[in-house]
Amino acid sequence: MTEGALNNALQGKFTYETFIDPDRGKIRWVTYPVIQNGRLVNILQVGGSLRNLEKVLQRLRLILLFLFPATLLLAVAGGWLLTLRALQPVDAMAQVARRITAGDLSRRIPVHAGQDELSRLAETFNAMIAQLEESIQRLRQFSADASHELRTPLTILKGETELALRQARTMEEYQETLASSLEEIDRISRIVEELFLLSKADLGEARLERKPVALAPLFKETLTQMELLAKEKAISLRFDCREETTITGDSDRLRELLLNLVENAIRYTPPEGRIIVTLSREGSHARVTVSDTGIGIPKEDLSKIFDRFYRSDSAREIHPKGSGLGLSICRWIVHAHGGTIQVDSTPGLGTLFTLRFPLRND
Numbered sequence: 001m002t003e004g005a006l007n008n009a010l011q012g013k014f015t016y017e018t019f020i021d022p023d024r025g026k027i028r029w030v031t032y033p034v035i036q037n038g039r040l041v042n043i044l045q046v047g048g049s050l051r052n053l054e055k056v057l058q059r060l061r062l063i064l065l066f067l068f069p070a071t072l073l074l075a076v077a078g079g080w081l082l083t084l085r086a087l088q089p090v091d092a093m094a095q096v097a098r099r100i101t102a103g104d105l106s107r108r109i110p111v112h113a114g115q116d117e118l119s120r121l122a123e124t125f126n127a128m129i130a131q132l133e134e135s136i137q138r139l140r141q142f143s144a145d146a147s148h149e150l151r152t153p154l155t156i157l158k159g160e161t162e163l164a165l166r167q168a169r170t171m172e173e174y175q176e177t178l179a180s181s182l183e184e185i186d187r188i189s190r191i192v193e194e195l196f197l198l199s200k201a202d203l204g205e206a207r208l209e210r211k212p213v214a215l216a217p218l219f220k221e222t223l224t225q226m227e228l229l230a231k232e233k234a235i236s237l238r239f240d241c242r243e244e245t246t247i248t249g250d251s252d253r254l255r256e257l258l259l260n261l262v263e264n265a266i267r268y269t270p271p272e273g274r275i276i277v278t279l280s281r282e283g284s285h286a287r288v289t290v291s292d293t294g295i296g297i298p299k300e301d302l303s304k305i306f307d308r309f310y311r312s313d314s315a316r317e318i319h320p321k322g323s324g325l326g327l328s329i330c331r332w333i334v335h336a337h338g339g340t341i342q343v344d345s346t347p348g349l350g351t352l353f354t355l356r357f358p359l360r361n362d
């Protein structure tokens, strides 16, 4: 027994000690004082070999030494593979997006079955591209239509001028050519003017007054201006004012609106027809209708007549020099006044435009 262990035992304490035995390796000793009635009566010493325990520890150390790097390697490789797989759809999206940026808007991102975040993202992305494609298509169509509409009068102008210059003409012939040229120039400048107004409206730069406008006198005056045009075609033009109404807005624009609608009605109504403009109140709105007994509009064209440059085939036949911009301007004027415009038509019987504007509340 070591001195330290004996001292501890005398004080009533345990002692753990480890010795090296040449044969049995490490030995672990415990010295245990046996105390009875407060007196040390005996000292118990028990020892055991640590060889087996050491062996187990050694093995464990070895296992850990190999297992840990292997597990780490496996985890890294697995993580890398998983990330690669998870990000593959994102990579595919990026590739499609790159091609779309290059101008190919007909492409779509493949959407995999399932409702995970990535497929929802792909769907959203696709919807966005579809919208973009539609807007660009509309823009291209618009440019094509605009250049086409401008090319026609320019071609006529060029042809007539060249013809007049081919040989010496009489004074009357020159005057005739110039008068016809002026007509085409008027048409070109009208298209350009209307396009300019519409693009300003698109940009929100078209100015609109906001003053009280009494509709009845404004309409009466405008319709008086148009009576001559109607009379030329033996069309009766009537104004039926059921109630006076005042709205907030721009009287010049409102006059232009009625002018466009009635001009269309006169143009697309055969001789001896009837046009009626009514004005009334409907709740908190002013209600305006313009009805005619004209050629009408086929059902499939109803949704298109407010589009820029849209003209039905029969309209082109009746009036080859129209611009197809009048109703686009009408719709803008109505919307700028917080109103709505609606059309009902029966081909061969006639057309009814109904407009509603919020009344001015004093």
Ligand SMILES: Nc1ncnc2c1ncn2[C@@H]1O[C@H](COP(=O)(O)OP(=O)(O)O)[C@@H](O)[C@H]1O
Pocket (backbone or CB within 6 Å): 260, 264, 265, 268, 292, 294, 295, 296, 297, 305, 306, 310, 311, 312, 313, 315, 316, 321, 322, 323, 324, 325, 326, 327, 328, 351
């Ligand atoms: N009162 C109407 N009756 C029949 N068709 C109409 C009438 N108003 C408009 N439309 C149709 O709507 C088209 C667009 O009208 P608009 O924008 O004013 O252009 P435009 O009068 O120069 O043709 C016309 O070409 C015609 O086909």
Ligand SMILES: [Mg+2]
Pocket (backbone or CB within 6 Å): 260, 263, 264, 322, 324, 326, 327
């Ligand atoms: Mg028109």
